[in-house]
Amino acid sequence: MSNFTPYTALGGGLLIGLSAVLLLYLNGRIAGISGILNGALARTRGDTAWRVAFIVGMLAGGAAFWWLTPHAFTPREGYPLHLLLPAGFLVGFGTRLGSGCTSGHGVCGLGRRSLRSLVATITFVGCGMVTVYLLRHLLGVQP
Structure with a gap:
């Protein structure tokens, strides 16, 4: 808890909430990660592209944050x-x-x-x- 700041927590929460609202409003889908991943693996015709894009976006966002702020992460071993x-x-x-x-x-x-x-x-x-x-x-x- 030594790296906790309320501002980063608030910013992260706002971004998660915004992405959930946008996915529901623009796509009519719930941002439940397990359901999105399950649907991407099931490869339902016509329903896979947005799921893969969502997962890639999550991974890319995490990778970009890690690349931009490497000091924020301490790997646990x-x-x-x-x-x-x-x-x-x-x-x-x-x-x-x-x-x-x-x-x-x-x-x-x-x-x-x-x-x-x-x-x-x-x-x-x-x-x-x-x-x-x-x-x-x-x-x-x-x-």
Whole structure:
């Protein structure tokens, strides 16, 4: 948390919200990343180009920010692969089980006042809090 500034957080949040609003307004689509990626991989005829463009834009934006501000990133190392792979699988499973991810439910769903998204977001955040508590305070794992 030593690099946290409210201005960068506010700017990032505004950009995420703006992109979600523009995608909904201009394309009629929800900016749920797991759904966009799933649709791009499924290759539905006539529905793939915008999904690929969205994903490429996200990656290009992140790469451009990293290139312009390399001091803002400190790579973390030492994570065992045998734990990272199951963790990634569980995230994907949870996304499928919850019918979406935090971007779809937390950003877009809450903005549309969806009760389903509110329940999903509370579940995501609650599970994250329990996981951090278990790992840090009961098992002693430090970041």
